[in-house]
Amino acid sequence: MIRLAANLGMLWPQLPLFKRMEAAARAGFRAVEMHFPYEVPPQVIRAASQELDLVLLGINSPPGEIARGELGLAALPGRESAFKDGVGSALDYAAVAGARALHVMAGNVSQWSRASCSDVFTRNLCWAADQALTFGITLLLEPLNEANHPDYFYHTIEEAAVALRYIARPNVKLQFDTYHVGMQGGDTVGALHRHWPLIGHVQIASVPDRGEPKCSDSDIVEVMHAVDSLGYNGWIGCEYRPRDDTDAGLGWIAQLSLSTSSQ
Known part of the structure; x- marks a missing residue:
């Protein structure tokens, strides 16, 4: 059964985080995911989730110093200490929230150099995976497409899959985002099937504008059918930028014969 989750880093962007959680629940979503909720105490997030009957799927690790263009620390040589501090705090936050x-x-x-970054990334993720085990938390790796993020450590699912083989930890999985995969070109559904054993979470958005899915988005429709047929028991994160008002744009769910209320 396809189960949809609201990504609160993207949806209802004009609202504060708690109001976004309320809006997601009001729209019928039963699960949410977040980007960087750290300014809100984790106890508040947990209490709100319980009050609104929402499952909190996941959050992002701290992005580092945005002014320096870091966008994460896991593959950055010389930033290992900051990475460990950030991930340690993030795991504590996630566990409480x-x-x-x-x-x-x-x-x-x-x-x-690519080689030095790959070495740092592998060592950092092995350490982080071992820490996450004590919390029962899964770590997700997500390549970001080259057009939008030319300097990011990895751009393709294939690169992330290679990294996973070196990390070799059962609690580290791929985050399969149809937007980033689609922006890289190629066969999105084929990539899903090829890497299915490694995938821990799925997200969707239209290519190339990252807006709401449409009935004409064959890759997204086929991906959702594929994950359903493969017996995926997780959630599909709606990580898209609304083209207009978020609530007005939710009509795509009914158009694709889906429902948030059946989650």
């Missing part, structure tokens, strides 16, 4: 997963952001790496 009730999140099940942490997307570990790799970072922009244009000033370093």
